[in-house]
Amino acid sequence: MHRLGTLLAALALVAAACGGDDGGAASTTTTSPPGSTTTTSQPATSTTTTSTTVPPTTSTTVPETDQFVKVYFLIDDVGGESGPFVRPVIRQIEPTVEVARAAITELIAGPSADERAGTPAISGGLPDGTRLLGLTIRDGVARVDLSEEIEDIGGTFGEMSVLAQLVFTLTQFPTVDNVVLLIEGAEVEFFGGHGMDVSPSMDRDYFLGGGLVPDILIDTPAWFATAESPLLVSGIARAFEATVEWALFDNDGLPLAEGFTMASTGGPDWGTFQFAIPYQVDTPQLGSLMMWEESARDGSQMHLVEHPVRLGP
Numbered sequence: 001m002h003r004l005g006t007l008l009a010a011l012a013l014v015a016a017a018c019g020g021d022d023g024g025a026a027s028t029t030t031t032s033p034p035g036s037t038t039t040t041s042q043p044a045t046s047t048t049t050t051s052t053t054v055p056p057t058t059s060t061t062v063p064e065t066d067q068f069v070k071v072y073f074l075i076d077d078v079g080g081e082s083g084p085f086v087r088p089v090i091r092q093i094e095p096t097v098e099v100a101r102a103a104i105t106e107l108i109a110g111p112s113a114d115e116r117a118g119t120p121a122i123s124g125g126l127p128d129g130t131r132l133l134g135l136t137i138r139d140g141v142a143r144v145d146l147s148e149e150i151e152d153i154g155g156t157f158g159e160m161s162v163l164a165q166l167v168f169t170l171t172q173f174p175t176v177d178n179v180v181l182l183i184e185g186a187e188v189e190f191f192g193g194h195g196m197d198v199s200p201s202m203d204r205d206y207f208l209g210g211g212l213v214p215d216i217l218i219d220t221p222a223w224f225a226t227a228e229s230p231l232l233v234s235g236i237a238r239a240f241e242a243t244v245e246w247a248l249f250d251n252d253g254l255p256l257a258e259g260f261t262m263a264s265t266g267g268p269d270w271g272t273f274q275f276a277i278p279y280q281v282d283t284p285q286l287g288s289l290m291m292w293e294e295s296a297r298d299g300s301q302m303h304l305v306e307h308p309v310r311l312g313p
Contacts, residue, residue: 067093069103070222072168073111074124074161077214084123085214086164086207087307088172088222089115100173101135104144107169108132122223124165127152133185141201142170145182151192157211159192164207171204172219178203208270215303216244216291226310230276231289233261237273239293239303242266246292248277250311251285279311287311 070088077083089111093102110125127149134145144166153162167179178201181188189199207213219235221227237244242265247258256279263271281287289309292301 065095067095067099067102068222068225069093069099069106070169070172070219071103071106072124072165072172073107073115073122074165074212075122075223076120082211083214084121085217086124086161086168086212087214087217088168088219089122090222090225098135100137100142100170100176101132103169103172104132104135104166107165124161126150126162126166134182137173137175140175140177141180142176142178143180143182144170145185148184150183153192156194156196159194159196160207160210161212163191163196163198163202164210164212167202167206168204213270214305215239215293216305218289218291218305218307221289221307221309224308224310226312228312229280230278231309231311232274232276233289234272234274236270237263237291237293238267238270239263240267240296242271243294244273244291245294245301246275246277247290248279249288249290250281251287253288256281256287256311281311281313284310284312 069091071091072086073089074084075087075089077085091103091106093099093106096102108126108130111122115122126146129147129149129152131147131149132144133147134143136143150162151159153159163181166181170176170179180201181191181198187199190196191198204213213236216237216239217235218233220232231248233246242263243260244263245258245260248256250256257277259277261273261275263273265271277289287309289307290305291307292304294300295302
């Protein structure tokens with residue numbers, strides 16, 4: 001519990017520096033006291049894409065309510081493993097029907113100075129000077145055209161991380177399954193100085209097993225998203241016998257609910273999961289959603305994920 005309390009204190013400083021409500025439309029929460037019946041998921045049958053998008057070709061009405069998107073940055077690992085890993089961070093955007101374009105604009109802007117200096121640190125984004133030249137979505141394929149600065153990054157890891165952030169950010173939308181990369185209007189076959197093959201298109205599976213996707217990836221709620229009960233949780237996991245443990249803690253590090261969920265398939269493959277956590281708090285506060293795989297050998301926590309979420313009453 002001491003480690004969780006330390007993390008929550010550090011995250012509270014980052015949250016305060018980042019400003020007010022970062023609420024996520026995809027997030028909600030619920031109440032079950034520790035020791036009560038656990039909440040288990042039904043195995044998911046679809047891909048891990050979440051959130052919503054409205055292609056410009058289908059609507060011209062600008063929403064009047066607050067809008068939020070997820071942007072996939074790199075976040076240092078807090079479980080003692082390798083990293084950093086791609087994880088979704090919440091961003092509020094100006095009301096628009098072109099939410100995919102807005103998400104890429106936020107990705108280009110990158111993490112804030114407070115996020116980069118936080119614990120754990122958030123890094124990534126696209127190379128300095130990168131400009132979005134065009135974006136179209138049709139038949140499940142997003143064609144994103146970026147300026148030549150997108151390749152101004154060194155090393156295999158750097159090149160792969162740029163592509164992963166781009167693809168995960170675009171495939172959060174249910175209208176996007178695959179991403180085609182263009183640079184200065186020309187479709188790219190090999191990317192970067194190491195000639196990474198990106199043709200004919202990329203999807204999330206392209207990056208599994210490459211060191212950028214953690215064994216447990218929480219897609220919803222996003223990092224620092226605002227939730228209401230019940231908290232809806234979804235993502236992907238590579239776990240033995242597909243079993244993933246979870247616990248939700250309040251701002252004091254006290255457990256609000258705990259249980260387990262089942263991914264759609266067990267390791268060594270990644271399976272999807274989706275479940276809801278009932279919880280109850282009296283005041284808005286920063287909480288933590290933890291997920292891990294329990295070691296079959298000694299019961300220890302493996303692949304631990306500690307995910308900050310703003311809990312609403």
